[in-house]
Amino acid sequence: MITIDFPDIRFDMIWNYKELFIRGIWVTLGLTLIGYVSGVILGLLLGMGKLSKKKWIYYPCKYYVDFFRGTPLLVQILLIHLALIPTVFGESLGYFVSGALALSLNCGAYNAEIIRAGIQSIEKGQMEAGRSLGMPRGVAMRYVILPQAFRRMVPPLGNELIALLKDSSLVTVIAANDLLYAGKVVAGAYARFWEPYITVAILYLLLTYIFTKVITYVEKRFSNSYVPSQRRRIFSFGRSAAGG
C-alpha cells in the first residue's frame, strides 16, 4: 500500500533564505536576457549566413547551427565551462561568463533557424522589386525584407525566450547561483524537497508568465504598426472605394 505522508509544509524555511532566492531570480534573469539578446544578434548573422549562396559562408553557419541544435545544452555548458574557457584563458572566468556564453551560443543557433525561415517566408517578388529599384542586396534586406520578416518572427522568437528562461536552469550544474541553485541549497540544508522545489517552480512560472505578457504586448504592437489598415480602414474606406 502506498502511503502519501505529506509532512507539515514549512514555508518559513524558504523565507529564511529569501535573499538567496532573490539573488537567484536576478541571476536567472541576467543570464536569460544576456543570452537572448546576443542570441538574437548571433541568430540574425547565422540565419542570413545560412541563406548565403557563398559556400564558405553557408557551410560554417550550417555546421554551427547543426552542432548547437544537435547536442544537449547541458553538455555545451560543461564543455564551455570546464574545457573551452580554461583552455583559452588559462582559468575559469566564473559561472556567469560561462553560463551566459553557453546560452548565447545555443540560443543563437535556434534563433538562426527562426530568422532564416522568417526571411524565406517573404515573397521572392519583394527582393526583386527592391533590387530592380537599384538597391544592393543588403539595403533591400534592411528596408524591405527584414521589417516584414521580423513581424513573422516575433511569435517563434518569443517562444524561444520562454524556452531559454527555463533552460537557463541548467547552469546550476556549474554552480551558478541561479534560481534553481537557491532551491538546491535549501533542499540540502534541510533535507526537505517539497518546499524549495515548489517555490522554485512557482517562481519560474511567475517569470514565464511575465515574459509571456511582454511578448503578447510586443506582438500586438507589431501587428498594429505593420498591418495599419486595422487602425486606418475606417477612415479611408470611403476614399478607397471612390478611387477604385
Add this chain to the structure above:
Amino acid sequence: MIKIQGLYKSFGDLQVLKGIDYEINEKEVICVIGPSGSGKSTFLRCINLLEDITDGVVFIDGVKVNDPGTDINEIRKEVGMVFQQFNLFPHMTVLDNITISPRKIRKMDSKEANALARQLLDKVGLADKADAYPEQLSGGQMQRVAIARALAMQPKVMLFDEPTSALDPEMVKEVLDVMKQLVYEGMTMVVVTHEMGFAREMGDRVLFMDEGILIEDGTPEDVFDMPKSDRTKAFLSKVL
C-alpha cells in the same frame, strides 16, 4: 540603347531562351507577345539581370550588363521595372514605397523625394493615396503606384512584365492609360503583354516569341495583319 546578342537562358536542363538577338533604340516602345511559357518574361528579366544570363551579352547604353566588373545596381537605377504581381512593399505607405529608393539609393533628401513622389502620384491619378498602405488599394491602383515607384528613380528605360495580367478586367484600362501617357512622353519601354490592343496601338515594334525563339519582329501592322510565320498566325487566331 539596349543591345542583346546571342542570349541563352536555361533553368537546369530546361532551355528557356535559345539565342535571341535584338536591339532597342531610344524612345522605342517594344511589345513582346507570345504564348505562356514562351520565355518572354525571362527575356525581360534578363535585361536587368533579375535572371542570370546563361550565355550571350546584354548591353545597356554601351555597358555590358552581365560583366563581372559591372555594378548591376548602377544599371538598375536607370532601368525601371513593373511586375505582374505589383510587388509593392506592404509595410510602407504609398509615399514611402515611392521615396525609399530615391532616398536610400539616389541620396535625395526627404523633402525633395516627397515632392517628387507627390508629383508622380498626381501623374498616375492617385494624389489622394499618398498616406494609404498598399493593401488598402485596388489592384489597378497598386499597379499605378508601382509604376510611380519605378519612375521615381527617373529611369531611361521601363520594363513591364505583364502589368495587367493580374488585374480584374475593369482595372486594366486605368493602368494602360498611365502606360500610354508614358509612351507619349517618349519613354523607352519594353512591354511583355497579353493586351493585343495596347500592342497594336502603342507599340513601335511588336515581337512575337515562342519556345524561346524570336519568331517575328516588325511594326504592329506587319505582325498583326501580315504575319509571316505560321506560329504567329496560329497564336493570333487564338487571341484576337
